[in-house]
Amino acid sequence: MKGTVGELGEFGLIRELTSRLTTTPAVRIGPGDDAAVVAAPDGRVVASTDLLLEGRHFRRDWSTAYDVGRKGAAQNLADIAAMGAVPTALLLGLVLPADLPVTWPTELMDGLRDECRAAGAAVVGGDVVRGDTITVAITALGDLRGLEPVTRGGARPGDVVAVTGWLGWSAAGHAVLSRGFRSPRAFVEAHRRPEPPYDAGPAAAALGATAMTDVSDGLVADLGHIADASEVRIDLRSAAIDVPTQMSDIGKAVGIDPMTWVLGGGEDHAIAATFPPDVKLPARWRVIGEVLPCAVARASAQPQVTVDGVPWAQAGWDHFSGIEDAQ
Amino acid sequence: MKGTVGELGEFGLIRELTSRLTTTPAVRIGPGDDAAVVAAPDGRVVASTDLLLEGRHFRRDWSTAYDVGRKGAAQNLADIAAMGAVPTALLLGLVLPADLPVTWPTELMDGLRDECRAAGAAVVGGDVVRGDTITVAITALGDLRGLEPVTRGGARPGDVVAVTGWLGWSAAGHAVLSRGFRSPRAFVEAHRRPEPPYDAGPAAAALGATAMTDVSDGLVADLGHIADASEVRIDLRSAAIDVPTQMSDIGKAVGIDPMTWVLGGGEDHAIAATFPPDVKLPARWRVIGEVLPCAVARASAQPQVTVDGVPWAQAGWDHFSGIEDAQ
Structure with missing residues (x-):
């Protein structure tokens, strides 16, 4: 991929990003509609959200876009696991400068996809907008498979x-x-x-x-x-x-x-x-x-x-x- | 609330924001743990995400923080409704400058809460980080109540x-x-x-x-x-x-x-x-x-x-x- 995010345009970029994704049986409707639909067989859904900002949570000279994608996905998927749930899906909000090379978000997406795959989940939707600071907003979803969620509040003396x-x-x-x-x-x-x-x-x-x-x-x-x-x-x-x-x-x-x-x-x-x-x-x-x-x-x-x-x-x-x- | 976001600090701000929220019976675990847990009785969950940036999607001289909250929630909850689902929950990622008055995010939260309430949903979790541009990342969840999702792809000649x-x-x-x-x-x-x-x-x-x-x-x-x-x-x-x-x-x-x-x-x-x-x-x-x-x-x-x-x-x-x- 050559060129910048601004040259490719919103819809071209979304096409490029979604073309890199893989899916799982839990994904009933993936990217491209008003919303995604993901299986939640437990009857409850576990959800967590996090933000990563360039200069604050990552540096482009220290980490590749691919690594930022893996790390961003990992920190959200780990929140799902820490409730006792199995990760199922990830949604992505991206703020990108118009002069950013297209390879940055595409490699980010590869990283998100691969980390999701390692956790058994898939990227199911997102939003991209233009802005000055690269910002990656991630929401992860998960399924409890019939187990009760494990909160931070249940530790007892003697444990x-x-x-x-x-x-x-x-x-x-x-x-x-x-x-x-x-x-x-x-x-x-x-x-x-x-x-x-x-x-x-x-x-x-x-x-x-x-x-x-x-x-x-x-x-x-x-x-x-x-x-x-x-x-x-x-x-x-x-x-x-x-x-x-x-x-x-x-x-x-x-x-x-x-x-x-x-x-x-x-x-x-x-x-x-x-x-x-x-x-x-x-x-x-x-x-x-x-x-x-x-x-x-x-x-x-x-x-x-x-x-x-x-x-x-x-x-x-x-x-x-x-x-x-x-x- | 007096003072700035930086003076209040991350944990103080999160306490202040979450104290303003209301809940619904669908919220099994709300803010404050690794992740939220929300009822998904249909066995599928509908999910959509959007970003709002200051200067691009809203202007502080045109809209109050409360209005930005209502509008931000509305555009995500509408995506859920447009799939044929009932909105249940909303997650929030916030990028805030340290010198921003605390009243801005608290009033934003009031707006998010009230719009969620109008749609039957509740804010269940989020993340706040410091940055230069106010950014509101919203993910909405919903339940299909046994109906099939209505995509963009089913229109037939004669409809x-x-x-x-x-x-x-x-x-x-x-x-x-x-x-x-x-x-x-x-x-x-x-x-x-x-x-x-x-x-x-x-x-x-x-x-x-x-x-x-x-x-x-x-x-x-x-x-x-x-x-x-x-x-x-x-x-x-x-x-x-x-x-x-x-x-x-x-x-x-x-x-x-x-x-x-x-x-x-x-x-x-x-x-x-x-x-x-x-x-x-x-x-x-x-x-x-x-x-x-x-x-x-x-x-x-x-x-x-x-x-x-x-x-x-x-x-x-x-x-x-x-x-x-x-x-």
Whole structure:
């Protein structure tokens, strides 16, 4: 594809984008009508929406359009999985500058399509408009297959806290890229293209998970959301949390404690859940802590999540506080 | 609410926005978790997404935040109705500058909530991020209640073309505002806050509509989409299409043929549908034309929609062509 988005025009661009899509049996009506129609056999639909902005959530010199597509889809599809649902569909809103090469949105679409396929879903609709800042608005849908949704609010004192997926890899990759390096590849790739363990969400629901979330803001921050919604405390055991040797090495090289990445780094979209203490968890789950009762009437100053009994400072990202740069 | 979005911070803003929402029995899990859960009793879910950008789709000096909320919700909920479905839920992605007064997003949310309520739906989730251009990304969901979705592709030669709702009012209001006037109020209000006939969509499906769309790009353009998808032609009878006296008066005042607005103006979100010729339509529907077969192998030059048998020039908006300004 040659030329710019403006030269191709809205309808030409939509044709080009939709021509790249694949479908699934759940898609009853795909792109091109007033709305899409997607199977929701459970009788309930799970839905989540997220925005990615250039310069804020991705940089074109760090990530290809394809990677932005995979990452954008992944973070939404992981939200669906974290409710215990199976992803089914994705809708896309795109703001594009008129002078952007057409290859950018087409490669983005390839990435969205491939990540959807990895999760068993399909892109079913969207909207494109012209604007100054590339913006990718994604809504993901999913089906509960008869299981009850697992919220953040069901953790009970005595439950174990377990996690599956990668922790801190994206943040370590971000640290590498921030310093102008392009390797180690494994961490840079993890930053560009997270691999959420989609199937772990419905599996956790079937195992009786009492609360669940994906790790998008950082492990401590996201477990804080569970502690908050469940009105409990959570204590993590640092000895149960692995720091890979290669991550330690990067930490030494850049002067950062790698536990900062493991406990505070988001965007790997690991799945963290609480389970009753007697549950037999498959090997993919690492038990990393336990759920404790809140002391008396909880003072707001009391930390909800501790590590080996003591507060851990880093509190995750506030997307308006301005502390983070493009990730 | 005093202060700016940046001062309030992400979590404070989300609390403020979600505190304004109302719910419905279809909302099983609302905002605040990884994803929302919404009833989809039909076993299929209808979904559509749209973007509104400041300066392109709305202007803060022409429309209040409340009106932008109502209009943004309306254009998405109308897409759901135009498939023959009942709107159930809406998800919201918001890009906001840090220096924006908090009252803007809170009033936007009031507008979204109220328009959802008018359609029987509720806001169930969203995302807010900081950015330079106010951007409102909306995804609407709906339920078919056992009826088959009505696409754009089912019109057959011999069918009648009927419409319900307002035509050209928003475009006339836009013309008034473009010239620096604030009245006549009825047209300015129609531009700021369309009133789609939501219930007409499922009603048309129940009446046996063969094809349907909402009028968002303009009557001729949107019927062109039906003609294209159905591989038919459509001829409209100008005598069947009313131009209100007051609209004619504005046309004379600004030197524009008001039929330009009625046939070419979008954003009123009227519902246009085709029906078998023997259908008994309730009084709200105006029969304005008929569906004709395509002549032989359709030449691409052949107009798909004619008025009294002759082509009508205005082809609706191409959102990348740059011909339209902020609406």
